[in-house]
Amino acid sequence: MGRPEEATQRRPRCSLPARHPDRHPTRTVTPRRPTADVRHERLAPHHHHLRPPRRQPLEIDRLQREHAHVEENIKRLKTTGLDRFPFPDTARNKVWTSMVGWAHTLCRWFQLDLLAGTEFEHAHPKKLRRCLFNTPAILRVRNRQTWTLWPKQWPWNPHLRNAGRRLRTMNPPAPLQI
Template identity: 35%
Template sequence: EPLHPGAQPTLLDTDGHRITALLTNSPRWHGPFLDARHRARGRCENRIKTLKNTGLGKLPFFDFAANQAWANIAALAFNLVSWLQLAALPHGHRAKAWDIKRWRYRLFATAGKIITRARRNQLLLPESAPEKDLLKLLLENTARLKQVLPPAPG
């Protein structure tokens, strides 16, 4: 197949083409179908890796109920970060491709201070915060989504 735009050629690529081989014992052999199935499996494995990095890699307690609560909180954190990437970031933003570790070290570790002035909460961030603009963008977009979405029943 021809190299995709921006792909780096390797030593084995010849004349701008990449040679790929697929060995399978699948009874249904159709190249594009098998390629799509393989890519879906890769996305699934990335989600599993992200869940492990969120907290499911090690269960810290001896008690089953405590580990169950830990797993629920880890799944909730994973869902919240996925939701932020899908709904609160504009299309093509660089943070959409970040894994959970980068979110944790670049964004969630940013120190800030919440103050109340004139009955309104404000978040103060230091000028030297590396992802200050991204945090402001996320807060603005989640506030905008809150206004657009219908209120929860009950």
């Protein structure tokens, strides 16, 4: 086999015609490349913080699910109006952006708190507009009380009634003391 120290080292793989006189004349020796971690360590040993950490499969799955929630929120924001800037100047577009963010936050609160357990809990804004926010209703005020009269044949009437009940049972905010 040759020298004993050569037997312990990895032998390079061979391909194509050789150019070395001591090797077989029909083969070329191509050295194997080290793995990415070894190559990175050799090139930049002091940049160990730049290497991605090794993660367990459950942690990778958790991080991907969190990222999916972020992408879902971006999709909702774009359908709410963040995909366009309607004004020619930057100042009014900044106000537009903040108002779209407030509207998105309010809709998500409405969905997650008042519509929990219904088909609208994770619905997109277009479905909320079509089914709930465009509901015809009558506001009637009697004896200092405001009543909302929903149409009886409306298919999403039970969801709206339950959301109203949940809203009434929430703790009212304390008035500001100035």
